[in-house]
Amino acid sequence: MKSNYDVIVIGSGPGGLAAAIAAKENGADDVLIIERDIELGGILLQCIHNGFGLQLFNEDMPGPTYAQYYIDKVKDHGVETLMDTMVLDISPQREVFAINKDLGYLDLQAKAIVLAMGCRERTRAQILLPGARPAGVYTAGTAQRFVNVEGHMPGNKFVILGSGDIGMIMARRLTIEGAQVERVLEILPYLSGLTRNYVQCLLDYGIPLQKHRTVNRIIGRDRVEAIEAVTVDEKWQPVPGTKEIIPCDTLLLSVGLIPENELSKKAGVLLDPITNGPFVDDRFMTNVPGIFAAGNVVQVYDLVDWVTEAGFTAGKGAAQFALAEKLETGEEIPLKAGENIRYVVPHKLDKNHLAEEQVRLQMRAITPIEERVLVTVEDQNGEVVAKKGEPYARPGEIITLAIKPKAYEAVQKATSLTVNVRKR
Amino acid sequence: MTQEYDVIVIGAGVVGSMVARFLSKYKLNILLIEKESDIGMGTSSANSAAVHAGYNAVPGSNKAILNSKALDMWPQLSEELGIPYERCGDYVIAVNEKNLAVLENLMERGRKNGIPGMELISGEEMRRREPLIRPDTIGALWAPTGGISDPFTATVAAAENAVMNGVTVMLNTAFEDFLMEGNTITGVSTSQGDFSCRWVVNAAGLFADEVMHKAGVRPEFVIRPRRGEYLILDKADFQLTQNTILFPTPSSKGKGILVASTLHGNVIVGPNANFVDDKMDKDMTREGTEEIWSGGKKLVPSVNRKHIIAEFAGLRATGNAPTPNPEIDYQQDFIIDIPSEVQGLVNLGGIESPGFTASPAIAVRVIELLKSAGEDLIEKSDWNPIRQAPPVFRHLDKHQQAELVAKEPAYGRIVCRCEMITEGEILAAIHSPIPATTYDAIKRRTWLGTGRCQGGFDMPRVVNILSEELGIPPEEVTKKGDSSPLLYRRTKDVQQDHIVVEDLI
Numbered sequence: 001m002k003s004n005y006d007v008i009v010i011g012s013g014p015g016g017l018a019a020a021i022a023a024k025e026n027g028a029d030d031v032l033i034i035e036r037d038i039e040l041g042g043i044l045l046q047c048i049h050n051g052f053g054l055q056l057f058n059e060d061m062p063g064p065t066y067a068q069y070y071i072d073k074v075k076d077h078g079v080e081t082l083m084d085t086m087v088l089d090i091s092p093q094r095e096v097f098a099i100n101k102d103l104g105y106l107d108l109q110a111k112a113i114v115l116a117m118g119c120r121e122r123t124r125a126q127i128l129l130p131g132a133r134p135a136g137v138y139t140a141g142t143a144q145r146f147v148n149v150e151g152h153m154p155g156n157k158f159v160i161l162g163s164g165d166i167g168m169i170m171a172r173r174l175t176i177e178g179a180q181v182e183r184v185l186e187i188l189p190y191l192s193g194l195t196r197n198y199v200q201c202l203l204d205y206g207i208p209l210q211k212h213r214t215v216n217r218i219i220g221r222d223r224v225e226a227i228e229a230v231t232v233d234e235k236w237q238p239v240p241g242t243k244e245i246i247p248c249d250t251l252l253l254s255v256g257l258i259p260e261n262e263l264s265k266k267a268g269v270l271l272d273p274i275t276n277g278p279f280v281d282d283r284f285m286t287n288v289p290g291i292f293a294a295g296n297v298v299q300v301y302d303l304v305d306w307v308t309e310a311g312f313t314a315g316k317g318a319a320q321f322a323l324a325e326k327l328e329t330g331e332e333i334p335l336k337a338g339e340n341i342r343y344v345v346p347h348k349l350d351k352n353h354l355a356e357e358q359v360r361l362q363m364r365a366i367t368p369i370e371e372r373v374l375v376t377v378e379d380q381n382g383e384v385v386a387k388k389g390e391p392y393a394r395p396g397e398i399i400t401l402a403i404k405p406k407a408y409e410a411v412q413k414a415t416s417l418t419v420n421v422r423k424r
Numbered sequence: 425m426t427q428e429y430d431v432i433v434i435g436a437g438v439v440g441s442m443v444a445r446f447l448s449k450y451k452l453n454i455l456l457i458e459k460e461s462d463i464g465m466g467t468s469s470a471n472s473a474a475v476h477a478g479y480n481a482v483p484g485s486n487k488a489i490l491n492s493k494a495l496d497m498w499p500q501l502s503e504e505l506g507i508p509y510e511r512c513g514d515y516v517i518a519v520n521e522k523n524l525a526v527l528e529n530l531m532e533r534g535r536k537n538g539i540p541g542m543e544l545i546s547g548e549e550m551r552r553r554e555p556l557i558r559p560d561t562i563g564a565l566w567a568p569t570g571g572i573s574d575p576f577t578a579t580v581a582a583a584e585n586a587v588m589n590g591v592t593v594m595l596n597t598a599f600e601d602f603l604m605e606g607n608t609i610t611g612v613s614t615s616q617g618d619f620s621c622r623w624v625v626n627a628a629g630l631f632a633d634e635v636m637h638k639a640g641v642r643p644e645f646v647i648r649p650r651r652g653e654y655l656i657l658d659k660a661d662f663q664l665t666q667n668t669i670l671f672p673t674p675s676s677k678g679k680g681i682l683v684a685s686t687l688h689g690n691v692i693v694g695p696n697a698n699f700v701d702d703k704m705d706k707d708m709t710r711e712g713t714e715e716i717w718s719g720g721k722k723l724v725p726s727v728n729r730k731h732i733i734a735e736f737a738g739l740r741a742t743g744n745a746p747t748p749n750p751e752i753d754y755q756q757d758f759i760i761d762i763p764s765e766v767q768g769l770v771n772l773g774g775i776e777s778p779g780f781t782a783s784p785a786i787a788v789r790v791i792e793l794l795k796s797a798g799e800d801l802i803e804k805s806d807w808n809p810i811r812q813a814p815p816v817f818r819h820l821d822k823h824q825q826a827e828l829v830a831k832e833p834a835y836g837r838i839v840c841r842c843e844m845i846t847e848g849e850i851l852a853a854i855h856s857p858i859p860a861t862t863y864d865a866i867k868r869r870t871w872l873g874t875g876r877c878q879g880g881f882d883m884p885r886v887v888n889i890l891s892e893e894l895g896i897p898p899e900e901v902t903k904k905g906d907s908s909p910l911l912y913r914r915t916k917d918v919q920q921d922h923i924v925v926e927d928l929i
């Protein structure tokens with residue numbers, strides 16, 4: 001195989017697939033996807049539930065169907081793919097070192113790299129769950145792989161900690177497979193995942209969700225025998241007299257996702273401590289020239305459609321960089337999280353980019369507002385350069401707002417932009 | 425009675441495994457029995473991984489003598505058995521005058537224990553050596569004999585080398601009682617049947633008291649487990665400036681909560697020390713976690729909760745045996761003797777810290793005891809002290825990696841992506857002298873699943889590999905032995921009683 005590529009994409013989930021397609025469509029000749037699993041598609045392959053593609057296709061598809069659409073496109077475009085291959089290291093000079101059983105040690109050079117490694121799940125240690133350490137404590141995604149890909153049930157009687165989307169989806173999935181899901185516990189006073197998943201996966205199946213409640217102790221020496229649940233106060237401290245032993249054989253954790261950036265760090269990519277993903281500009285280029293990032297490696301998305309869109313943007317930027325050996329940028333100004341906003345992606349905006357096309361901002365609210373809200377993008381003087389109304393703001397659901405080219409003039413005067421979400 | 429052994433060792437923790445390994449040098453028929461599904465699952469599986477510098481134990485105690493003796497053995501032992509070991513030195517940190525006085529005492533103890541090279545250094549010098557240390561440090565005790573190792577590998581390596589030299593290991597074999605003729609031990613009865621022997625070595629760790637009581641030895645000796653909880657930090661996020669162990673100034677409660685490097689590249693924080701009643705109670709507790717975290721943070725203020733990737737607890741086999749020398753007032757010493765009440769028992773008990781450090785010296789002491797009891801130990805001419813460690817992909821440079829994969833392609837498939845553990849390493853563990861047959865057994869041997877995703881990605885793959893290599897269905901693959909299945913049934917294989925129709929409507 002070749003050792004020089006225009007664009008190397010690391011990861012073949014929705015972000016990676018879209019980035020490879022966009023790189024090809026924007027003039028890159030030699031594009032390679034490196035995937036650690038044995039087939040393309042990433043985590044979508046284990047997401048056999050529907051709900052994918054509503055934004056981009058106006059269609060409700062299961063994960064593998066959604067992935068297949070882009071896998072076919074990748075093949076049509078002549079993108080090279082390397083499966084069952086692990087990237088061991090990347091350098092700021094865009095060297096890529098990888099290992100494969102049959103091809104051995106690979107020493108590759110890319111003109112541009114797109115990081116699309118996705119994210120991993122938070123584990124019990126990261127939330128410091130007390131108790132024993134038996135078999136039967138799984139992250140929701142691991143259980144999802146066991147059930148949907150391997151065809152095995154990791155338990156018969158479940159308690160699920162965390163109301164993240166995968167947890168709620170697994171509650172339904174396990175119920176359909178004949179398991180008993182006793183409870184979903186959520187330490188926060190509000191849902192972590194999408195409301196539609198709460199309705200379709202928990203409410204419709206009669207699975208109780210208890211908020212402000214968590215696992216106080218895991219019980220069972222060899223295999224989980226029960227968990228002790230407890231109500232917590234605002235500071236997450238156990239409330240006396242609220243303990244309940246729930247017999248079960250499995251505890252699933254759906255307690256958050258973390259962008260997987262260990263490889264990024266090796267190349268000197270700087271990470272935002274809030275998103276745990278790289279600082280990116282509006283073409284999804286990181287601080288390291290020629291290294292782009294797309295999808296859940298940048299921020300944890302709620303909808304796959306946005307991951308695909310991010311992949312397209314990053315892939316296009318990577319192709320432009322590969323062809324010109326650099327990226328033409330105008331003056332870049334920072335995008336800041338303002339009132340009730342936890343973070344905004346991208347982290348900065350190229351004023352000239354707006355002349356070509358709209359720039360999509362995505363953000364998460366800090367606290368829920370269950371009434372109509374106005375999302376505004378304001379310059380340093382409080383002048384509104386873009387705004388959008390939303391029926392509500394919930395931390396579990398990403399807010400999307402596009403700055404349109406018509407705001408070009410207003411943005412030219414700005415030295416920074418701040419995003420806020422307020423009651424209307 | 426199935427087979428005649430010269431020596432049966434009860435318990436395949438690091439002590440039992442070292443005893444078996446050192447005894448395998450002699451023309452003896454040796455059986456090492458372990459009640460769990462793998463070796464090294466008790467105290468050896470959960471501790472600080474420290475090779476202690478030797479200044480802590482009371483001078484003249486078994487602990488002090490054997491710690492000091494073992495320090496001389498570690499370099500060669502590590503070389504012969506392929507056990508990772510780094511003599512990086514350790515520090516005891518003082519933040520006030522009272523602490524400094526304690527350091528003087530420790531220094532004096534160290535001198536009496538024959539520990540070389542100890543030095544009191546200034547706070548400024550300490551901050552220069554480890555800038556992350558708490559800023560109000562006013563002095564430190566530096567002990568160059570302190571080190572870090574890997575108790576999992578040490579146990580596996582010693583037991584494997586024992587097997588290479590003819591020792592039989594039986595797992596899932598629980599000691600039940602002694603077979604006696606008069607006051608002479610003639611064998612042991614176990615959950616797998618009776619075995620005759622001339623000598624039994626009690627290396628039962630937390631259960632050593634129960635074992636010796638069965639022989640009528642030391643009825644007053646009791647092991648009260650002291651639990652120690654630990655936290656592990658992500659190596660990609662936090663590192664000490666150089667490999668070392670940082671201790672606070674010890675108190676009456678013990679050595680205190682340390683912050684140390686591990687040879688796996690992580691930083692470890694812990695342990696606390698709380699007595700528990702149940703010898704299997706390795707629960708993490710909410711209070712304990714807070715206790716060790718605040719202890720660690722006091723010593724190294726820049727540790728960040730966000731960087732915690734693993735939590736575990738271990739139990740110390742704390743006994744109440746006085747030091748053999750009656751002039752020394754110390755009541756928590758190791759028991760290492762041949763009791764007079766029975767014939768045929770080498771009795772080890774109360775082996776807590778520095779038990780891991782001392783384990784090779786304990787093994788040598790066992791040999792001396794057997795000799796002194798008139799046992800005619802004849803060396804084998806073909807004893808092989810070398811145990812070749814299997815290749816560790818992540819420790820190789822790129823050229824070595826390329827070479828290894830070209831030779832053995834299974835090393836080119838990464839199964840555990842956080843720790844970069846390859847299929848080749850997993851296969852080597854499954855087909856090693858003491859085959860790894862559970863998920864945790866593979867974890868202890870390869871370090872897979874110990875990283876930031878804690879096995880989330882590798883586990884389904886490891887289940888498939890174990891299923892294939894052992895020729896068992898995935899439902900029979902366990903985490904740590906028979907009662908810890910990972911999976912229950914195939915999907916769609918729904919039994920009627922799983923469905924409550926009303927709930928679905």
